[in-house]
Amino acid sequence: xxxxxxxxxxxxxxxxxxxxxxxxxxxxxxxxxxxxxxxxxxxxxxxxxxxxxxxxxxxxxxxxxxxxxxxxxxxxxxxxxxxxxxxxxxxxxxxxxxxxxxxxxxxxxxxxxxxxxxxxxxxxxxxxxxxxxxxxxxxxxxxxxxxxxxxxxxxxxxxxxxxxxxxxxxxxxxxxxxxxxxxxxxxxxxxxxxxxxxxxxxxxxxxxxxxxxxxxxxxxxxxxxxxxxxxxxxxxxxxxxxxxxxxxxxxxxxxxxxxxxxxxxxxxxxxxxxxxxxxxxxxxxxxxxxxxxxxxxxxxxxxxxxxxxxxxxxxxxxxxxxxxxxxxxxxxxxxxxxxxxxxxxxxxxxxxxxxxxxxxxxxxxxxxxxxxxxxxxxxxxxxxxxxxxxxxxxxxxxxxxxxxxxxxxxxxxxxxxxxxxxxxxxxxxxxxxxxxxxxxxxxxxxxxxxxxxxxxxxxxxxxxxxxxxxxxxxxxxxxxxxxxxxxxxxxxxxxxxxxxxxxxxxxxxxxxxxxxxxxxxxxxxxxxxxxxxxxxxxxxxxxxxxxxxxxxxxxxxxxxxxxxxxxxxxxxxxxxxxxxxxxxxxxxxxxxxxxxxxxxxxxxxxxxxxxxxxxxxxxxxxxxxxxx
RNA sequence: GGGCCCAUAGCUCAGCAUGGAUAGAGUGUUGGACUUCUAAUCCAAUGGUCAAGGGAUCGAAGCCCUUUGGGCCCGCCA
Numbered sequence: 001x002x003x004x005x006x007x008x009x010x011x012x013x014x015x016x017x018x019x020x021x022x023x024x025x026x027x028x029x030x031x032x033x034x035x036x037x038x039x040x041x042x043x044x045x046x047x048x049x050x051x052x053x054x055x056x057x058x059x060x061x062x063x064x065x066x067x068x069x070x071x072x073x074x075x076x077x078x079x080x081x082x083x084x085x086x087x088x089x090x091x092x093x094x095x096x097x098x099x100x101x102x103x104x105x106x107x108x109x110x111x112x113x114x115x116x117x118x119x120x121x122x123x124x125x126x127x128x129x130x131x132x133x134x135x136x137x138x139x140x141x142x143x144x145x146x147x148x149x150x151x152x153x154x155x156x157x158x159x160x161x162x163x164x165x166x167x168x169x170x171x172x173x174x175x176x177x178x179x180x181x182x183x184x185x186x187x188x189x190x191x192x193x194x195x196x197x198x199x200x201x202x203x204x205x206x207x208x209x210x211x212x213x214x215x216x217x218x219x220x221x222x223x224x225x226x227x228x229x230x231x232x233x234x235x236x237x238x239x240x241x242x243x244x245x246x247x248x249x250x251x252x253x254x255x256x257x258x259x260x261x262x263x264x265x266x267x268x269x270x271x272x273x274x275x276x277x278x279x280x281x282x283x284x285x286x287x288x289x290x291x292x293x294x295x296x297x298x299x300x301x302x303x304x305x306x307x308x309x310x311x312x313x314x315x316x317x318x319x320x321x322x323x324x325x326x327x328x329x330x331x332x333x334x335x336x337x338x339x340x341x342x343x344x345x346x347x348x349x350x351x352x353x354x355x356x357x358x359x360x361x362x363x364x365x366x367x368x369x370x371x372x373x374x375x376x377x378x379x380x381x382x383x384x385x386x387x388x389x390x391x392x393x394x395x396x397x398x399x400x401x402x403x404x405x406x407x408x409x410x411x412x413x414x415x416x417x418x419x420x421x422x423x424x425x426x427x428x429x430x431x432x433x434x435x436x437x438x439x440x441x442x443x444x445x446x447x448x449x450x451x452x453x454x455x456x457x458x459x460x461x462x463x464x465x466x467x468x469x470x471x472x473x474x475x476x477x478x479x480x481x482x483x484x485x486x487x488x489x490x491x492x493x494x495x496x497x498x499x500x501x502x503x504x505x506x507x508x509x510x511x512x513x514x515x516x517x518x519x520x521x522x523x524x525x526x527x528x529x530x531x532x533x534x535x536x537x538x539x540x541x542x543x544x545x546x547x548x549x550x551x552x553x554x555x556x557x558x559x560x561x562x563x564x565x566x567x568x569x570x571x572x573x574x575x576x577x578x579x580x581x582x583x584x585x586x587x588x589x590x591x592x593x594x595x596x597x598x599x600x601x602x603x604x605x606x607x608x609x610x611x612x613x614x615x616x617x618x619x620x621x622x623x624x625x626x627x628x
Numbered sequence: 629g630g631g632c633c634c635a636u637a638g639c640u641c642a643g644c645a646u647g648g649a650u651a652g653a654g655u656g657u658u659g660g661a662c663u664u665c666u667a668a669u670c671c672a673a674u675g676g677u678c679a680a681g682g683g684a685u686c687g688a689a690g691c692c693c694u695u696u697g698g699g700c701c702c703g704c705c706a
Contacts (some may be wrong), residue, residue: 029646037649046648049686056686127706168706264697264698274693297704305630306702313704320706383632383672384701409633431700456668476668488641491633493699500655504668507641507654514668522665564645572642575653586661602688606665628668 002099003032003552004110006090009042010143013070017063022425023048032553037078038087038611039549041244045084056084056560074098091547093536099552101532107552109615113562114155120331121147122370124251124258125162125378128240129173130197133251133439134496135379135411141485141621142408143377144256145567148619153562158369159258159472162327165240166265169201169434174236176204178351179217184239194245194441196239202437229270237265244347250442254322254478255621257348260341260369261337261356264323269359271458272336273318277311280325285392287313300388309388321385328389328403333370341365341616373402375565380491382408406565413440414497440498442481446588452502453510457628464627472625479509479622486620489569506576509622512613515578515585516624519610522590522624523603530603538601547605550580558619567620574616 001008011030018026032473045059052059053177066076069157076091076345100109123143126136147157164170166585173196176182180203186195208214224232244261251257265487267273277298280286289308296314311322340363355367374393378386386405393403411432413421418430419436432439453473461469484501488494504510523530539545556574561569617624 027646034649041649043646043648046687081649087649087689164706294704302702303629305629310704313706317704318702323706379700380633381701387632407632412699429699453668460666460668492693493634500640503655504651505655506668508668511654511669512671514666517665518669525665568642572653578654584668585665589665627666 002102002555003095003549004555005098006040006088007031008093009072009554010042010088013067013072014063016070020066023051032549032556033087037081037085039090039508040075040088041539042086042088045080045086049084057082060084060086061092070130070224077575082406082627092539092548095552096539096545096548098532099548100534100604100608103551103554103612105533109152109558111153111555113153113352113559114150116154116156117373119155120160120240120369120374121377122156122160122162122331122375122616123147123377124247124256125164126247127164127167127169128243128247129169129201130248130434131191131193132442133432133434134442134445135439136495137254137442137481137489138408138411138485139377139379140251140254140256141482142406142490142567144254145486145541145570145620146375146377146406146565148562148621149558149567149570152558152619156371158260158371160260160262160331160369161258162262162264163244165237165244166225166268168218168222170236170240171218171225172204173201174221174225174232174240175214175218176200177239178221178232178235179214180204180207191246191443193243193250194443197434197441198437200546201434205435218417224426227350228265247370248346248348250446252349253446254351254442254482255623257350257352258354259352261344261354261368262327264356266280266329266339266357267325267327267330270326272330272335272338273322275335276326276329277318277322279396280392283395285395299579300392306384311386319386324385324389325392328374328376329396331370331374331395332402333368333372334393334395337368337370337394341367365480365576366548373404375404375406377406377408379410382488383407404565406490411494413438413495414495414500417496417498420498429493440496445498445501446477446481448498449480449502450474453504456504462481472628475623475625476504476510476628477514479513479617479620479624480504482621483509483512483571486567487575489566489568503613510628512578512617513622513624513628515581516610516613517626517628518585519581519606519613522606523610524590526599526603528603530600530607532604534599534601534604535597536601538598539605540553541588541589544602544605545583546580547609550577551605551608554612554616557616561619569617570619574613574620574622575612577609577616581613584609 007030026047028042028047030042033039033041045056048059049056063086064080074091074095076089079089121143124140149161150157186192224230225236227233239396286300289295289297289299294310297310298312299310301307302308310319312318339357340361341355342358342363342601344356346355390403390405394400412429413432414429415425415427418425423430423438450473453476454469457469457472481520557569559574590606593599
């Protein structure tokens with residue numbers, strides 16, 4: 001509860017006052033104040049102004065007066081500001097004690113929004129024909145961060161990764177291996193996923209452009225892939241599995257993990273589509289075209305002026321979007337589960353068990369990875385298709401928000417970075433393209449960051465042994481990358497610049513991690529563990545109070561992040577925490593104060609800050625080293 | 629032609645959901661602070677017709693409409 005306690009107390013009292021005045025249905029706010037306006041503010045007087053035919057200022061004074069008679073423990077005084085706001089000043093002695101003692105609990109920051117209900121978060125879902133690039137990373141980090149936040153909010157989260165192992169892009173890769181003589185072993189120990197994406201895929205698609213007769217080969221391969229027992233399909237499975245494990249290694253390295261891998265090829269073979277198709281036919285959600293340009297097709301009618309969407313072609317085959325429908329329904333638990341489950345062959349970090357679907361009934365494991373709600377993280381370019389899925393699912397489930405497409409803008413390359421990859425864009429940013437080889441691989445960004453952070457850490461810790469430096473550099477590199485991907489809002493395009501992405505100053509993860517390292521050092525050097533028996537009246541400095549207050553706001557931000565599916569809220573909170581701590585650090589001393597009581601009090605704050613920051617950073621998947 | 633998104637300081641972005649006080653950070657530039665709990669830090673200065681116009685409101689960066697500029701999507705491809 002922490003700071004929320006005083007907010008709740010004020011809210012209750014204001015409601016009582018309104019009740020006494022026989023006023024109801026006023027949705028006033030009670031929020032932490034802007035600096036300089038007390039601790040908590042309410043807009044209640046503005047909202048009553050019309051009804052009571054008085055100025056907000058007069059109303060604020062009236063309520064302020066009535067508030068004196070309310071029972072309260074955490075509010076010291078109220079103030080009717082001339083602007084009309086009603087401001088409250090906290091009894092910091094009591095509030096500090098409350099916040100500090102709660103901050104030591106494991107469940108600090110927990111909020112119960114999910115009520116232990118199930119929710120599915122699907123993210124990553126990259127074609128297994130290439131290495132992950134920086135655009136994929138945004139998706140992955142959004143999804144992973146969100147799943148961590150939802151857990152904090154008492155949801156039972158299943159994280160899924162959909163493996164599109166049967167599409168055209170896979171066929172292209174197979175064409176490369178089977179017809180253009182690409183060796184199955186990459187040269188010079190190159191990672192297999194990089195080799196497939198950078199070399200095999202790019203060069204194969206290049207050849208299509210110069211020789212259109214190759215289309216025939218491509219079509220044949222695609223056809224052969226449909227039969228799961230064909231040599232081509234078996235070969236493709238071997239190749240995509242190899243790419244997949246490399247992709248997963250990239251994710252695991254970034255502290256991202258999953259609960260289950262779902263393979264598209266299995267969804268197709270499971271027969272789920274025909275069941276769903278019958279169902280939507282029965283519900284009249286699709287129509288058969290007897291005339292017009294889509295004659296012979298099954299379509300979903302476009303709303304308003306939108307085009308109809310073809311679901312089944314006139315030759316009877318299902319289109320791309322049709323594959324998404326059974327999967328979405330499966331995720332919501334709307335269909336009988338056709339899958340069996342087996343453990344993935346490689347272990348994830350932190351011993352989280354990774355399952356994968358299989359159609360092989362020898363695997364008797366019964367698992368349930370479906371959810372009452374589903375969040376699918378896909379970039380905004382697929383908004384149109386996702387909208388169709390969302391409205392279909394709303395009809396199946398008769399709950400409008402059971403299926404949510406969490407949309408985000410894509411990552412583009414800055415003109416300078418595009419140029420470094422050989423594309424002159426005339427000063428404009430550039431869209432990434434796997435086909436044209438125009439992308440920045442996630443692994444290479446991590447490697448560059450690692451190299452730089454190792455240097456920087458060495459510079460600051462010349463005595464440290466190299467494995468320790470390596471570990472620290474890893475956490476800083478992962479943190480930097482994750483923070484850059486999550487700190488801005490989902491609707492902002494990230495223009496990725498290789499040079500700027502290596503910055504470690506200012507609003508970055510290292511800034512936040514550094515604050516943690518500073519706090520840790522103080523606690524280490526103090527050579528005693530802080531006792532919670534604190535004389536809170538000793539804490540008077542503004543920087544002390546600001547720090548405790550910010551610590552107390554943790555759960556409020558978690559709530560905000562969950563309600564708005566907005567992971568950046570937590571990133572901003574971590575940054576806020578670091579800012580107030582750095583200010584505290586510069587302004588007050590903690591050690592060698594020759595006042596044991598005061599020293600203990602400040603140590604308590606530092607400790608509370610440290611564990612709160614760790615918890616908040618954990619929601620971002622970022623680890624803060626003890627030294628850096 | 630239809631649809632979605634963006635526009636706030638030189639640059640990158642918060643704030644907009646739920647209208648109300650003094651529009652905030654970072655970065656850049658300029659100046660200052662390491663014999664001190666780590667300077668990946670801090671302090672200060674600098675920098676804003678909140679794209680434009682209109683509307684509703686006692687009150688708009690925020691809500692509604694229009695316009696402009698930019699990005700993306702709209703295949704019997706995936």
